Amino acid sequence: MFEIQNLKYEEVLDIPQLSIGEGITVIVGASGSGKTTLLRLLNKSISPTAGSIQYKGTELSQLSSVKLRREVLMLSQQPAIFKGDLRHNLEIGFKFQQRPLPTEAEMLDMLERVHLNKALDTPVDRLSGGEKQRLAIGRVFLLKPEVYLLDEPSSALDDATEESVISLVVEQARKGGQSIVMVTHSKAVAAQFADEIIEFDAGRAQVRGATS
Structure with a gap:
């Protein structure tokens, strides 16, 4: 899916080679080790200082950012x-x-799936x-x-909600044939859900293994 060669970003990342395949990839490592920077590079939010990233065989530099x-x-x-x-918040990405905008039923179903049982007209400033x-x-x-890049998606959740929401995320991705590249601080999340674990240390990445 993603192929990385001789990738550098300022003084933050230095990755000679890394492949990220389909499925659930979890990235772990200390704060400041470059995990979030990699996600931003995969999304073209920032550009490499050197090296290349391919997505499905095409250099990111050759792909439209919008596409x-x-x-x-x-x-x-x-x-x-x-x-x-x-x-408004659920529709804005479609806009x-x-x-075409999602139906009211689709939006309410998704709110229920992420354990946010609120009316669609609830003001967001009332949310925790x-x-x-x-x-x-x-x-x-x-x-x-096709691919979700998730940066600490459960950081604001308590332990019980974290497991249920991450479980939902993974279940939905597997059901839809989609892939996830997820940064997390939680070793439990990595151990439970990852097909492959990539460990970052001072800007370098090492494939550590996969769950059974």
């Missing part, structure tokens, strides 16, 4: 929440991509941090990209 981000969608650790209500995180996850999953 790439329809297929490879990133959810940051502090995702954007837009003023207004839940409906950006000039796609964890509820906003779940709203952002629901928005991403409604868009159904």
Whole structure:
């Protein structure tokens, strides 16, 4: 899926070679080791200082950023929440991509799946941090990209909700034949859900293994 060769980004990353295949890839490592930087590079949010990244055999530099981000969608650790209500936040990605809006039933179903049982006209300023995180996850999953880049998607959730939401994310991706590249601080999440684990240490990446 992604092939990386001689990749460097400023003084943050130095990866001679790395392959990221389909399925569930979990990236672990200390804070500041370059995990989030890699996700941003895969999404073309930033460009490499040197080296190359290919997506499905094509250099990212040759791909339209708009087209790439329809297929490879990133959810940051502090995702954007837009003023207004839940409906507006769930529809806005479709408006950006000039796609037909989801139905009310689809939106309510997704809210239920991420354990956010609120009315669509609920103002977002009434939501807690964890509820906003779940709203952002629901928005991403409604868009159904081919690849999800998730940066600490459960950072604002308690342990019980973390497991249920990550389980949902993985289940939905597997069911839809989609892939996930996920940064997490949680070794439990990595051990439970990863097909492959990549460990970062001071800007270098090493494939550590896969779950059984």
